[in-house]
Amino acid sequence: MLQLVGSENPERREWMGILSRAPLEMLERWRAGANPPAHRWLRRPETGLVMVRGRAGGTGEQFNLGEMTVTRCALRLESGESGVAYVQGRSHRKAELAALADALLQSGRKEMVLKELLLPVKARLAGDAEAMQRKAQATRVEFFTLAREAAE
Amino acid sequence: MSGVDLGSVLPGFDDPAFGSQAAFRAALQALSRPGVLVDCERAAYSLCLALLDQDTRLWLSPAAQALGPSLRFHTGCVLVPEVAQADFVMAGTAREMPPLESLATGSDEAPHRSATLIVEVGELAGDGGWKLSGPGIPGDAGLRVPALGERFLEEWQANGTRFPRGVDAFLCSGGRVCGLPRTTRIEALMFRVES
Numbered sequence: 001m002l003q004l005v006g007s008e009n010p011e012r013r014e015w016m017g018i019l020s021r022a023p024l025e026m027l028e029r030w031r032a033g034a035n036p037p038a039h040r041w042l043r044r045p046e047t048g049l050v051m052v053r054g055r056a057g058g059t060g061e062q063f064n065l066g067e068m069t070v071t072r073c074a075l076r077l078e079s080g081e082s083g084v085a086y087v088q089g090r091s092h093r094k095a096e097l098a099a100l101a102d103a104l105l106q107s108g109r110k111e112m113v114l115k116e117l118l119l120p121v122k123a124r125l126a127g128d129a130e131a132m133q134r135k136a137q138a139t140r141v142e143f144f145t146l147a148r149e150a151a152e
Numbered sequence: 153m154s155g156v157d158l159g160s161v162l163p164g165f166d167d168p169a170f171g172s173q174a175a176f177r178a179a180l181q182a183l184s185r186p187g188v189l190v191d192c193e194r195a196a197y198s199l200c201l202a203l204l205d206q207d208t209r210l211w212l213s214p215a216a217q218a219l220g221p222s223l224r225f226h227t228g229c230v231l232v233p234e235v236a237q238a239d240f241v242m243a244g245t246a247r248e249m250p251p252l253e254s255l256a257t258g259s260d261e262a263p264h265r266s267a268t269l270i271v272e273v274g275e276l277a278g279d280g281g282w283k284l285s286g287p288g289i290p291g292d293a294g295l296r297v298p299a300l301g302e303r304f305l306e307e308w309q310a311n312g313t314r315f316p317r318g319v320d321a322f323l324c325s326g327g328r329v330c331g332l333p334r335t336t337r338i339e340a341l342m343f344r345v346e347s
Contacts, residue, residue, distance in 0.1 A: 042161050043226065044168070074158065074225075082158035 015105055015118055019098040020087045022121040027097035030117040034109075036100050037078045045073040045092035071095040081107045156225045160218070164201055164226040175202035182322060182331030187284040187293030189276060190331075195324035196272050197222075200242060203268070204229040208239045215244025216272075235267075243271045246299035252307040255319050263316040266334075273299045276325035286336040295330065295338075297323060308338055 049067040056065060073095045074084045083103025085095045104113045165171025178192035179199055192198055197219060204210060206228035212220055219242070223229055232238050235250045243249040249271050258266035281296030282305075300323075311318045311334060318334030332338075 040163060041166075042158070042163050044166075046168070074161070076158075076161075080159070082161070084158065 012102075012105070016084075016086070016102065018118055018121055018125065019085060019101055021125055022087075022094075022098065022117075023124065024091055024094045024097075026117070026121055026124065027094060027101070030113075031097050031100070034104070034113070034116065036104055039075040039077050039083075039100065039103070042074040042076055042082065043072070045071055045095045047071045047090045047092075073099050075099050075103065077103045077107070079107060156221050158221075158225070160221045161225045162197070162219070162222040164222075165198070171198070172202040175199055178329060179203065179322065179331070182329050183320065183333050184288050184331075186286065186288050186331050186333060186336040187278070187295050188330070189278050189328045191327060192324075192329045193327050195322075195327055195329040196242065196270050199270055199322055199324070199329065200229075200240065201226055204240060206230070209237055210240045210242065211235050211238035211250075213243040213245070213248035213250075215248055216242045217244075238267055239265075241267050241269045243269070246271055246273045246297075246304075249300075249304070252304075252311050252319055257311075257314055257317040257319060260316060263318070266317060267319055269319055269321040271300075271321065271323055273297050273323045273325055275299065276323060276328060276330055280341060283339045283341055284332075284336055285339075286333075288333070289336070302340070305338055305340055308332075312337060 048070060050070045052065045052068050053062045054065045055062055068088070069090055070086055070088065071090055071092060071094065072084070072086045073092070074082065075096070076082045077100075081103040083099040083101070083106070085098035085102055087095045087098050101113055101117055104110070105118075165175075175192055175198040178190045178195070179202065182188065182190045182192075196216075200210070200219070200223050204223060204227040208227075209230045209232045210223060211232055211234070220231055224231065229240075235241060235254050236256055238256065241250065241255055249269070252269070255267040255269065256265065258264060275296075275298050277296040279294045279296055281294065281298075283292050284295055285292045315334060320334055321332040323330045323332065
């Protein structure tokens, strides 16, 4: 796997993660207002599969959980910054907008993108996660009458 | 694994499928008709984009180093510092071409494991200078490559004696490419004026 220069930058790592999960309509709304400079493709959007690995039971060794659809692309702005995106799903448009945001986050317009795109998306993702957790909590069953087996 | 600096990456094919098919077709045409100049946009770079993948090792001459990040990014190929380890050898100018005998020539059991040489020769013309003959050439064909001199002809002759082992070459000039498979024989036509 190629390691891109800058991936050791924890801040960029975080915004790449947020952009990869950002809803398309939020990206589109940001794009309409931000008016980013024109760009050239380094790699046009392409869709493929990546293997997701994890500890399914929360214990033990990592193993393959399953494959996930990912779309990636890379572009360069007229002003010289390059942006890449790896986003969930098959939307080429989403990958393009996420890469645009990544490029602008490395330019002088970083603060603007942070304020207008990243923070709202982060809040939305946190809200979604909380709503899902609340829903799951509502159906949680506690077996008060049974003694839990002692954990090993 | 070493990182890729995106700032120096050139765009790849506009359409990866059609672009690499067109470049592959040009390579096939060039190798099956040695001496014919085949059109291929950005020939040396396109051939690399089409032929390399993560299982191929590439050696770049100093003048071709600038293409390293682009080819790493688009193809995932491995860059090697030693010419002898490379599956593909790219020379940015004819002067930087390593001696042919320093390239991998494969073995008698696996002659396809030899290196493929891609040279940017500057000027390339289909007339005079050299007389090419061999498979794929009806009669003989003319080729003129001012950048490659007698040293190359001697090395090429030695390359031919190693058959089935040996190196295949692509001579590129901007948007045109000429294939020289290991079976092609080259003779220099003498134009030297006695003084």
